[in-house]
Amino acid sequence: xxxxxxxxxxxxxxxxxxxxxxxxxxxxxxxxxxxxxxxxxxxxxxxxxxxxxxxxxxxxxxxxxx
Numbered sequence: 001x002x003x004x005x006x007x008x009x010x011x012x013x014x015x016x017x018x019x020x021x022x023x024x025x026x027x028x029x030x031x032x033x034x035x036x037x038x039x040x041x042x043x044x045x046x047x048x049x050x051x052x053x054x055x056x057x058x059x060x061x062x063x064x065x066x
């Protein structure tokens with residue numbers, strides 16, 4: 001634990017301190033990190049799919065108007 005983390009924990013609400021002492025706070029952070037990574041991956045996959053669709057539309061338009 002860093003000094004900053006310790007200072008934050010000392011000034012935290014008792015419920016947060018209890019979570020930290022029981023290890024539940026670390027589990028919450030780990031779950032957040034896992035979800036964040038998954039959401040970021042899903043976002044990138046969705047963005048790539050949209051780009052592919054837009055490229056296909058552009059190709060069709062070029063074929064129609066060429």
